[in-house]
Amino acid sequence: MALLEVEHLRIEFPTRRGTLVAVDDVSLTINESEVLGVVGESGAGKSLTGMAIIGLLEPPGRIGAGEIRLAGRRIDTLAYEQMRRIRGREIGAIFQDPLTSLNPLYTIGRQLVETIQTHTDLGPSAARRRAVELLAEVGIPAPERRVDSYPHAFSGGMRQRVVIALALCANPRLIIADEPTTALDVSIQAQIIALLKRLCREHGTAVMLITHDMGVIAETAHRVAVMYAGRLVEIGPVRDVVQNAKHPYTHGLMGSIPVIGRGAERLTQIDGTMPRLDAIPPGCAFHPRCPHAFERCRIERPDLMATGGTSRAACWLFAEQAMPELAHG
Amino acid sequence: MAEAAQDHALAAPAAAAPLLEVEDLAKTFDVSRPWLARKLAREPRLRLKAVDGVSFAIRRGETFSLVGESGCGKSTVARLIVGLYTPSRGRIRFEGTDLGALRSRRALAPFRRRMQMIFQDPYASLNPRWRVRDIVAEPIRAFGTVNGGAGLDARVAELLEQVGLAGRDDAKYPHEFSGGQRQRISIARALAGNPEFLVCDEPTSALDVSVQAQILNLMTDLQRCLGLTYLFISHNLAVVDHVSDHIGVMYLGRLCEVAPARQLFRRPRHPYTRLLLDTIPDLTLSGRERTPVAGEVPSPIHPPPGCAFHPRCPFANGRCRSEIPALRPAAGVLVACHAVEEDRLPETVRSPASSSAGLAPARP
Numbered sequence: 001m002a003l004l005e006v007e008h009l010r011i012e013f014p015t016r017r018g019t020l021v022a023v024d025d026v027s028l029t030i031n032e033s034e035v036l037g038v039v040g041e042s043g044a045g046k047s048l049t050g051m052a053i054i055g056l057l058e059p060p061g062r063i064g065a066g067e068i069r070l071a072g073r074r075i076d077t078l079a080y081e082q083m084r085r086i087r088g089r090e091i092g093a094i095f096q097d098p099l100t101s102l103n104p105l106y107t108i109g110r111q112l113v114e115t116i117q118t119h120t121d122l123g124p125s126a127a128r129r130r131a132v133e134l135l136a137e138v139g140i141p142a143p144e145r146r147v148d149s150y151p152h153a154f155s156g157g158m159r160q161r162v163v164i165a166l167a168l169c170a171n172p173r174l175i176i177a178d179e180p181t182t183a184l185d186v187s188i189q190a191q192i193i194a195l196l197k198r199l200c201r202e203h204g205t206a207v208m209l210i211t212h213d214m215g216v217i218a219e220t221a222h223r224v225a226v227m228y229a230g231r232l233v234e235i236g237p238v239r240d241v242v243q244n245a246k247h248p249y250t251h252g253l254m255g256s257i258p259v260i261g262r263g264a265e266r267l268t269q270i271d272g273t274m275p276r277l278d279a280i281p282p283g284c285a286f287h288p289r290c291p292h293a294f295e296r297c298r299i300e301r302p303d304l305m306a307t308g309g310t311s312r313a314a315c316w317l318f319a320e321q322a323m324p325e326l327a328h329g
Numbered sequence: 330m331a332e333a334a335q336d337h338a339l340a341a342p343a344a345a346a347p348l349l350e351v352e353d354l355a356k357t358f359d360v361s362r363p364w365l366a367r368k369l370a371r372e373p374r375l376r377l378k379a380v381d382g383v384s385f386a387i388r389r390g391e392t393f394s395l396v397g398e399s400g401c402g403k404s405t406v407a408r409l410i411v412g413l414y415t416p417s418r419g420r421i422r423f424e425g426t427d428l429g430a431l432r433s434r435r436a437l438a439p440f441r442r443r444m445q446m447i448f449q450d451p452y453a454s455l456n457p458r459w460r461v462r463d464i465v466a467e468p469i470r471a472f473g474t475v476n477g478g479a480g481l482d483a484r485v486a487e488l489l490e491q492v493g494l495a496g497r498d499d500a501k502y503p504h505e506f507s508g509g510q511r512q513r514i515s516i517a518r519a520l521a522g523n524p525e526f527l528v529c530d531e532p533t534s535a536l537d538v539s540v541q542a543q544i545l546n547l548m549t550d551l552q553r554c555l556g557l558t559y560l561f562i563s564h565n566l567a568v569v570d571h572v573s574d575h576i577g578v579m580y581l582g583r584l585c586e587v588a589p590a591r592q593l594f595r596r597p598r599h600p601y602t603r604l605l606l607d608t609i610p611d612l613t614l615s616g617r618e619r620t621p622v623a624g625e626v627p628s629p630i631h632p633p634p635g636c637a638f639h640p641r642c643p644f645a646n647g648r649c650r651s652e653i654p655a656l657r658p659a660a661g662v663l664v665a666c667h668a669v670e671e672d673r674l675p676e677t678v679r680s681p682a683s684s685s686a687g688l689a690p691a692r693p
Contacts, residue, residue, distance in 0.1 A: 218611060258570065
């Protein structure tokens with residue numbers, strides 16, 4: 001059984017002019033010690049999906065339909081207090097900006113000890129020893145000294161390591177990492193990716209890695225889910241999605257990434273922009289920008305379907321064995 | 330440093346004289362605490378050398394890129410060149426004219442018109458209270474390149490269409506546009522004075538990848554049809570590889586390697602360049618185990634002595650810790666590294682095929 005199961009998740013925002021659907025009919029699973037990459041452009045709904053899973057959707061946003069189950073137990077309907085106990089203990093979170101995740105007025109040791117004591121039965125001195133261990137584990141040099149420093153004394157990369165240590169306090173089974181490397185410099189980014197991979201391997205923690213950076217996904221994830229305009233358009237093993245994208249959107253997205261050594265040829269460009277939430281076109285949300293769109297795409301919305309490979313894509317091109325060779329088309 | 334710039338100019342085929350030459354450019358910021366606090370704590374003044382002795386030349390019609398991590402001084406160089414900062418030392422020559430020697434606004438104006446800047450954040454660089462028409466027309470009015478209201482409107486419409494927007498968008502406000510469209514407006518504004526030289530400071534860093542591709546393609550097209558020269562500032566090596574003819578790699582205020590784009594990626598010389606190349610996530614899933622280099626960029630207020638990179642460099646020795654390496658020619662490129670000069674670096678040659686193969690070619 002999968003560790004996390006999300007089924008037909010729908011996140012909506014009621015407004016005066018009707019309900020905006022920000023995430024629509026998203027289903028995915030994450031297994032133990034698996035890294036699922038969730039990729040998409042700004043506004044695709046990837047962060048909202050992550051927030052819904054840890055129960056931190058900001059009102060008026062709400063789960064309109066669907067189910068979220070952690071190890072078989074339904075968690076989207078839990079009361080606030082019960083969810084608070086799951087958050088941190090079973091699901092950890094790492095956010096983009098490490099500075100806003102840390103309290104600037106407390107030493108990082110105090111923040112770690114507080115988190116550890118909230119979620120475990122350790123006493124003060126044992127919790128402090130555990131805090132030092134955690135800092136050492138995430139690669140902070142001289143942890144027994146740094147444990148009494150304030151967040152401002154750390155660089156961006158070191159702060160992100162502290163945030164990861166915080167997420168690890170209770171040894172959660174799932175970590176939601178929302179753009180964990182986006183605010184960091186490239187060389188630091190590589191360090192943090194290596195750290196996440198190592199922790200995931202050693203602890204058997206499952207990770208939902210939300211990012212817009214296909215490179216980070218390719219390096220880290222086992223499977224990838226691609227989101228567009230609040231919907232899942234493709235999901236499959238990382239190798240298939242990155243190298244042999246099936247959905248025309250994924251395909252265009254991959255082509256628009258500059259690759260070292262390809263020289264100055266033009267990048268593939270997807271014309272237009274992602275639709276706004278109040279103007280999502282009928283049928284397939286991608287059809288106005290899709291070079292392969294035909295009649296059915298404009299009317300009927302595609303569900304995820306088999307593509308002939310190991311990934312599944314929400315695209316009518318794969319409905320009737322009329323499978324064009326996208327990679328060459 | 331000065332000789333190095335000349336060497337570089339000589340090393341390149343002398344087809345055209347450089348449009349822009351930067352020689353021994355330096356900028357120091359005073360970051361000390363206020364006078365009284367400093368006196369009470371008996372602290373000395375604190376100076377931050379943001380840029381320290383940078384020299385390079387850009388030939389007409391080319392794209393020269395500066396890459397490096399945050400705090401390496403690349404944006405400061407950009408701002409020095411367009412005149413948003415005054416250099417603490419060094420010279421900036423545009424078509425052979427030393428801009429530092431031109432004191433009056435009037436003398437500088439013709440040069441200012443010919444060089445324009447595109448900023449990183451298209452949300453912050455457009456005045457939210459101005460209509461697009463006024464934003465794009467401002468440089469035209471300031472430089473007086475077009476006379477008459479009708480001519481102005483026609484020029485604005487032409488500029489908007491040139492960057493892929495509709496001419497009738499001119500009555501809208503910036504908030505009505507997406508990030509990519511706003512960056513197009515910034516580009517239209519930069520083009521308004523018919524410049525020859527554009528300084529682009531991270532023009533696509535705030536954009537999504539598919540929008541980034543649109544903007545990069547637009548910039549390439551504009552360069553081709555208007556004969557523009559670009560100074561491109563970015564931290565993204567793949568983007569830099571895509572747009573550049575020559576690349577300068579910066580670390581803590583200094584250039585550590587200047588090379589033609591192709592050579593830099595195929596055969597990086599400086600250990601820092603190698604580190605940067607190694608940090609690019611691998612889209613080909615070759616399973617290459619990357620060895621992330623430990624350590625971080627040191628504070629520019631207290632840079633390490635000698636070569637600024639030595640604390641992170643696996644090849645550093647005693648000389649690297651005490652003596653600052655100068656930018657010297659080495660097999661067609663310029664490198665500031667004692668280890669390269671003494672020839673004690675292991676050779677690494679990246680075949681470009683290894684980093685681009687695998688991805689399905691996205692050509693139609």
